[in-house]
Amino acid sequence: MSQLVSPHGKERKLKPLLLEGQALQEARAEAATLKRIPITSRESGDAIMMGIGGFTPLPGFMGQADWKGCVDQMTMSDGTFWPIPVTLSASKEDADQIREGEDVALVDEESGTFMAIMNVQERYPIDKGHECKEVFRTTDPEHPGVAKVMAQREVNLGGPIRVLSEGRFPDEFAGIYQRPAEARAVFESRGWHTVAALQLRNPMHNSHAYLAKVAIEVADGVYIHQLLGVLKPGDIPAETRVKCIEALVNTYFRPERVVQGGYPLDMRYAGPREALLHAVFRQNYGCSHLIVGRDHAGVGDYYGPFDAQKIFDEVPRGALLTQPLKMDWTFYCYSCGDMASMKTCPHESKAVIDDNGNHISGDRLLVSGTMLRKMLSEGKTVPKEFSKPEVIALLRQYYEGLEDNVEIKLHGAATGEVTH
Numbered sequence: 001m002s003q004l005v006s007p008h009g010k011e012r013k014l015k016p017l018l019l020e021g022q023a024l025q026e027a028r029a030e031a032a033t034l035k036r037i038p039i040t041s042r043e044s045g046d047a048i049m050m051g052i053g054g055f056t057p058l059p060g061f062m063g064q065a066d067w068k069g070c071v072d073q074m075t076m077s078d079g080t081f082w083p084i085p086v087t088l089s090a091s092k093e094d095a096d097q098i099r100e101g102e103d104v105a106l107v108d109e110e111s112g113t114f115m116a117i118m119n120v121q122e123r124y125p126i127d128k129g130h131e132c133k134e135v136f137r138t139t140d141p142e143h144p145g146v147a148k149v150m151a152q153r154e155v156n157l158g159g160p161i162r163v164l165s166e167g168r169f170p171d172e173f174a175g176i177y178q179r180p181a182e183a184r185a186v187f188e189s190r191g192w193h194t195v196a197a198l199q200l201r202n203p204m205h206n207s208h209a210y211l212a213k214v215a216i217e218v219a220d221g222v223y224i225h226q227l228l229g230v231l232k233p234g235d236i237p238a239e240t241r242v243k244c245i246e247a248l249v250n251t252y253f254r255p256e257r258v259v260q261g262g263y264p265l266d267m268r269y270a271g272p273r274e275a276l277l278h279a280v281f282r283q284n285y286g287c288s289h290l291i292v293g294r295d296h297a298g299v300g301d302y303y304g305p306f307d308a309q310k311i312f313d314e315v316p317r318g319a320l321l322t323q324p325l326k327m328d329w330t331f332y333c334y335s336c337g338d339m340a341s342m343k344t345c346p347h348e349s350k351a352v353i354d355d356n357g358n359h360i361s362g363d364r365l366l367v368s369g370t371m372l373r374k375m376l377s378e379g380k381t382v383p384k385e386f387s388k389p390e391v392i393a394l395l396r397q398y399y400e401g402l403e404d405n406v407e408i409k410l411h412g413a414a415t416g417e418v419t420h
């Protein structure tokens with residue numbers, strides 16, 4: 001019997017909704033005869049996560065009671081803990097033409113792929129502003145997650161789905177894209193009981209490597225698990241991030257303690273609530289722990305740097321098995337001569353670096369992923385204490401290949417200013 005953490009939900013077993021073999025062939029033929037509802041990239045990602053069991057125990061897109069329960073209390077109507085609503089929207093025109101109980105085909109609006117068949121049981125309007133205020137803690141239309149919710153169509157459709165496709169992920173990210181059952185099988189083959197997940201959406205630099213190594217000291221292994229879906233403009237694409245991780249792991253880690261994988265979701269940038277969602281699906285992937293560092297799943301200055309850690313204290317006991325490994329802000333300190341964190345390093349001054357990457361004065365090298373991207377796009381030398389040369393070389397290659405450099409905007413926290 002598996003010693004890994006059991007999947008989320010009362011039944012404690014993975015519930016993948018992806019059809020296979022003959023059933024899949026028949027359902028695809030059936031889908032072609034049904035009314036077609038276009039769905040967004042985020043909705044496709046959510047459908048795939050349900051397909052592969054990553055969103056166990058969800059049976060489909062949420063109805064109104066579950067939407068309301070998730071938004072207001074992070075709990076579905078049957079008592080299952082769920083921190084962010086997983087919903088699907090349709091135009092009023094489309095919704096008006098569907099009978100309740102009717103099967104419809106969900107078609108990815110970009111690729112035209114038939115993603116799933118949904119049995120529509122509910123059609124309901126939502127208060128989008130209320131959802132944003134509760135889930136994102138803001139209704140600012142500049143927030144990329146809020147903008148996506150506000151752009152949803154007028155009517156939500158709820159009902160169980162049968163998933164027909166994993167979209168572009170199995171081909172485009174062969175070797176990285178991983179289903180929960182596959183990740184669990186790898187962990188089991190290595191005899192792991194405890195696994196810490198490291199969520200990544202930026203290139204892996206020394207701070208991330210430090211977090212991963214601390215996690216390996218306390219768990220059997222680390223699962224470097226990165227987002228393969230859509231990010232915001234200016235972020236580094238997954239294929240480059242994958243190469244950076246490989247370069248680091250191959251040279252600086254014991255490979256038998258590390259598994260790399262990817263998952264098909266888009267970023268929602270919901271900060272604390274998204275950290276909880278990250279823990280829920282990591283439980284399905286077999287991870288006992290999730291590393292939660294500074295500003296996990298945040299964007300701009302919308303969330304306090306440790307809000308995503310604090311929110312775990314609001315989860316009812318036993319509602320979520322995957323536990324946070326709460327890590328402080330980590331950096332290289334020139335006086336410690338080592339990687340350190342706010343929790344361990346007594347030297348409070350900020351290091352000053354020249355354009356050639358040389359240390360001039362001060363102690364803590366506080367460079368965010370955003371700051372790194374700015375240095376690279378401007379052709380400055382990145383200090384070796386911040387990122388390994390193998391990683392920098394790969395990133396430089398990526399930036400040199402870009403035709404139009406996206407200007408990187410810096411928000412307060414990304415400049416490395418320390419505010420205590």
Ligand SMILES: [Zn+2]
Pocket residue numbers: 333334335336337340345346347363
């Ligand atoms: Zn220090």
